[in-house]
Amino acid sequence: MRTPVSSFRSLVQPGRLVRVAGAHTALGGRLAQEAGFDAVWSSSLEVSASRVLPDASVLTMTEYLEAAANMQKALGVPVVADCDSGYGNNANAQHMVHEYEAAGITAISVEDKKFPKMNSFADRGDSLVSTEEFCRKLTTAKDAQTSSDFFVIARTEALINGLPVTEALSRAHAYAGAGADAILIHSKESTNRQVLAFLEKWEGRLPVVVVPTTYPDWQADHMAAAGVSVVIYANHGLRATITSLRHTYSSILTNGDTTRLEEELAPVRDVFALQELPAWQALD
Known part of the structure; x- marks a missing residue:
């Protein structure tokens, strides 16, 4: 009954927009797959909300991993796991990669926030770790993987924290140098203005992931034309x-x-x- 699952890396190809739907249960993931989404986002907001808890590192890595693994067992498309800020320090990040890989997850996203984290849309704007500290975490995560297919998305919350696009670009280039496989650029503005400014200066160094929660009118074809590789509809389900x-x-x-x-x-x-x-x- 279970079909082999392609790695997330195999989906991210030049000229293709990968569309990902957020979920928190295997059933939700199956419905996203049925609708035709390329992959499923194991959303920390959704998983937390399903327990009527805030998305603020209240649940443990084990609980988030269980949700992602249960989805992946039921699906024929890859799950991308929202791993917040990596559940702690570099030792935690190393353990995280070992555990998610062992569970059959082929892609994770880690953000440059302090631990414990707070959901982006409730963030007060003072939550970032230094660029150097996050680069060390990314390098640790990449060194820990055993499969070349494993895909690490580096998520910068610079724009969420009210910093300029230049800071987001600076961090993203550093994260690329630390081994990230893609960059997730996030904004809580009501338009895609900041993200477009980022894309115009990025020059395609790595695939770019966007989460258009607060600017829902950005049409998929227009995203692809602007240079977006992956779009995550993170909490609509x-x-x-x-x-x-x-x-x-x-x-x-x-x-x-x-x-x-x-x-x-x-x-x-x-x-x-x-x-x-x-x-x-x-x-x-």
């Missing part, structure tokens, strides 16, 4: 789930039955199909 469940539960209580909902809800046969139930039944 979580937000859609919240909206849908609120509507469903409210309707049941308000109306006293589920009649008005039935045409909106997936039939049970869809649940069985997602579980691949016939294949499991055939085993007996």
Whole structure:
């Protein structure tokens, strides 16, 4: 029932935009795969929210790893694991790479924030480690990998912290020199202005990853034309789930039955199909 999974590295090719959807469960990942996404982002925000906890290093590496590994077991596309700031110091980063690789994860993202981290959109703007410190962490992570396929995305939060595009570029070039396989440039502005300014000066040294949460009108073809290699729709599945469940539960209580909902809800046969139930039944 499980199909071999290509590495994330094999997807990142010149001229191609890799589209990635955020998830926090194997079921969410399967639905993203079914929709046609190239990969799934094991989102620390989504995983934390699924436990009704803040995205602030409250959960442990083991808990985030379990979520990512459960997704990867169920999918035929690669999982990219959001590993926050690496769960601690360089020793933690080394251990992280060993554990994620052993679980079959072929790509991780690590950000240049202090540990414990705070979610980007709740960040107060004073959370960055020095460029030199983060470069040492990246080098440690790359030295720890055993497969050449393993892919480390270096995420800079310079723009999130209110620093100029020049600082983001300076950090990104240093991270490339430390061995990163791609750069994730993040902004919480309501337009893509800062990210476009970064791309114009970057000159394609490494693939660039973007997360257009706050500038949702940036169309995929326009991203590719601007030089983006990977786009992550990081939390849309979580937000859609919240909206849908609120509507469903409210309707049941308000109306006293589920009649008005039935045409909106997936039939049970869809649940069985997602579980691949016939294949499991055939085993007996």
